[in-house]
Amino acid sequence: MRATPLLKSYWSELHQRDFHSAKHLLDEIERRHWRDDGFGELIALERERLEHNGLQLLPRHHSNRKPRSHRPDANGIEFQRLGADHDWYLNAELERILRSSWGGDPALRVPTELDSVLVLANNFSLSTGVLRPLSHYLNFLHHHGGPRLRSVQLQDDASAEVIDALLSDNDLVIVNGLQQICNVDQLAAAVARRARRGPVLGYLHETRWILDRLPEIQKRRLRTILPHMHLLLCCERQRQDFAPYGRGLSASVVHNPTLSAGGDDGKPPPQRVHGSVLMSGTIQERKGIAFFNHCAESLQACGYSFSWAGQARDPGEPLSESVCFLGHLSAGELQRRLLQTDIFFLSSLEDTFPLAAIEAYLHGCKLLLPRSTGLVDVLEGRSAVHIYESHSLEAARQGLDQLRDSPAPSAGDRLAISRELGLQSFLERMNGALSPAVSPPSEAPSVAVIAHLYYTDLGFELARHLQAVAGPRCDLYLTVPRQKSDPQLMRSLQKMFSPHFRTVHCLAVENRGMDIAPFFSAITALQRSSQPTPDLILKIHMKKSLQNSGSRKGQRWRRGLLEGLLGNRCNVRRIQQRFVSDQELTLLAPASFLMLRSSQDRRIAANDQLVNDLLRQYDLPADPQRPFVRGTMFWVRGAVLLQELERCPLPPVERFRQGHCPDGSLAHAYERVLSYLPQRHHAITPDQPSEEL
Incomplete structure (x- = not known):
């Protein structure tokens, strides 16, 4: 290193x-x-x-270039994302939003009735802005936890059977943009069938300029599908633009989100160049390339310098020699360029809600916007914003001259726009629009979750996983080492979890016996509780295995166990239903984490003596074919485990070693025996969830 x-x-x-x-x-x-x-x-x-x-309780911040996607081995599907593939970023802003959501903010509440979300979309590469807004929301849902997430790009010739199966397997369906609507032959009819059973939402980004240019067959598909969808719109004018094709069951304007302007990178801010004019976006007809070229050629002599940042995809639409082509800039490079720019000139013939202009405004650029853009809804009347009525040289000249001599956007206006179009406001609008008309699930079994949080930087990861099981019949017993359990941390944990569970018990415990001694402390609290014996107990902990297996293996174990035992609400309901339908099922864990003997046991048998002593205490015959759960995380029938543990007194905490416990310790012996006891009459049930869960 x-x-x-x-x-x-x-x-x-x-x-x-x-x-x-x-x-x-x-x-x-x-x-x-x-x-x-x-x-x-x-x-x-x-x-x-x-x-x-x-x-304490501070997660790792990270940012991926884009969410992951892959080609599945499935007919009719071009690309898809499942679950964690939607993880895009976790930054300070999202961390604050998650705390508010878990803390009970009603505007950020994710409905507990929502088990699964399916998105049908194109452009998974995020090279355009069409999927970016919804990707922000899916990223939030992933980090919040609860619903199963799946995004799919259907092939144009996907069969009705494939589409029907996808739509019927999810509580909520969102069709993003027009591409899937216009190009997938069987989608419109499938949506009409689905709408009789559950909501389908269409998040539409297009305006009349695009709609007027659709082939007639695509217009017919649009007319067929719109009356069966609840519409999510980027701006008010889209209501009129789509009206000739159908009204939809409802319509909500959610806009698109912008992220706050970049923070201080330690470099001095660049000097803003008076009269500098910038446009950004892919070079194409829709972006007004011919108009921009004409303005640059005509107004260069008036002291303006024109630049364009973006990708050049169409050689038939070249930039004029009067325009400085900056190429495709990274986010950081574009931010630096915006800090140098005087005026951002949106030359687009059609641009529903271009976030590039919003980000320019937040970075202090003056804005020249056409009346045709939906940004007028939120920016007209703000400082340093000029709206031009027609794509003519004279209209552009007047706007540029007025802006060049005007001051920069006021701090108050920039702050107001940042709040109105920021991530939290967007998530609140999406939550309001997506509150689905989903039937509440049938009454679930009562559950006691016993979770040990030694590593508090994994608190957000724990909170995300617990959303899969949280509910009005679920109690949480959360143990934290006493040396870390200061009052502020315990209050934060109580605030994060109380809105989602029937009762929350945050217990400070001695740092002894790894996760086993804390588990017994929670069992004691559960036995003293006024609640009836829970139908099921879920035992989990936030494992790192720094001493035994190393951080990488510990991370694989933790994620594999937690995804298998929790993952999302669909997976938890499936597991609970297995217990309901099979009364002989007593203990369940992911199949890949079951083993007969660890490699260490096979080499030196360090745990055998203590394990055999415990088996004799519990009057349970030894059985070399009886497996245990590596990592000691599992679902177990509550009455079975509690009855077994009552056969002899639980060991006092002083019998467990402090800190890390090596093989041959009482904690490692109980790691095996806790799996053995519920198997007195029925063997453990290996569980193997499908990839899509």
Whole structure:
């Protein structure tokens, strides 16, 4: 492992005891180096160091270039994303929003009745703006937890049977944009059939300029499908644009989200160039390339310099020599360019709600906008904004001259637009529009979740997983090591979980016996509870395995177990239904985590003596063919486990070793025996959820 510049900066922040800055550096180190030898262990241990210095319940921030997508081996599907494929980013803004949502903010509440969401869309590469807005919402749903998420691009010739199966398997269906509507032959009829059973929403980004140019067959498909959908619109004028094709069951304007302007990167801000004019976007007819060229050629002598940032895809639409072509800029490069630009000139003939113009405004650019864009709804009347009525040279000249001599956008207007079109406001509008008319599920079994949170930086990951099981018949017993359980942390945990569970018990426990001794503390609290014995108990913990298996293996185990036991509401309801329908089922765990003997047991049999002693105490014969659950996470029938544990007194916490417990300790023996006891009469049930769950 080499001492990188980032690592040196991290050590410097630690030395100065600036732990928040150190945490952000550690996030970046993990993003860049988590695969490099030695960095995985170092990062995990340093997060533990930061935790001990007061940085508790702070998740790792990260950003992917785009969500993952892949080609499935399935007829009729071109691309798809499942579950965690929708993970795009987790930043400080989303962290704050998640805290508000889990804390009970009604505007950010994700309905517990919503088990699954299907999105039909194109352009998974996010090279255009059509899927970006919805990807922000799906990213929020992923990090919030609860619903099963699936995004699909159907092939144009997908069969009615394939489409019907997809639509019927989800509570809520969202069709994003016109491409799937216009190109997939069987989609309109399938949506009409689906709409009789559950809601279908259409998130529409197009305006009359696009609609007028559709072939007649695509217009017919649009007329067929619109009356069966609830419409989500980017701007008010789309109501009139789509009216000739159908009104829809309802219509809500949700706009599109913009992220806040980039923070201080440590570099001095560039000098803004007076008279500089910028347009960004793909070079094409719809973006007004001919109009922009004409303005540049005619107005260059008036002291204006014109530039264009974006991709050049159509050689038939070249830029004029009077325009400086900047090429495709990264997000950071574009932000720096916006800080140098005087006027952002939206030359588009059709652009429903272009976020590039919003981001330019937030970076201090004056805006020249056509009346045809939906941005007029929110920007007209704001400082440093001029609306031109026609795509004519004279209209553009007047607007540019007025803006060049006017001051920059006011701080108040920029803040107001940032709030109105920011991520939180968008999520609130989407939640309001997506509150589905879904029938509540049949009454679920009562559940006691017993979770041990040793590593508090995994608190957000735990909260996301717990959304899959949370509900009015579920109680949470959350154990935290006493040395980390300061009052502020315990209040934060109580606030995060109380709105979602019947009761929440945050218990401070001794750091002994790994997750086993805390589990017994929770069992004692459960036995003293006034609630009836739960139908099911779910035992989980936030595993890292820094001492035994290493951080990478520990992460694989934790994620594999939690995804298998929780994952999403569809998976949890499936597991609970297995217990309801099979009364002989007592213990269930993911099949890949069942084993007869660990490799360490086979080599030195360090645990055999203690395990056999415990089996004798519980009057349970030894059975070499009886498996246990690696990692000690499982679903178990509540009455069965509690009756077994009542056969002899639970061991006092002092019998468990402090801190890490090696093989041969009482904790490792109970890791096996807790799996053995419910198997007294019925063997464990291996569970193998399908990939789509």
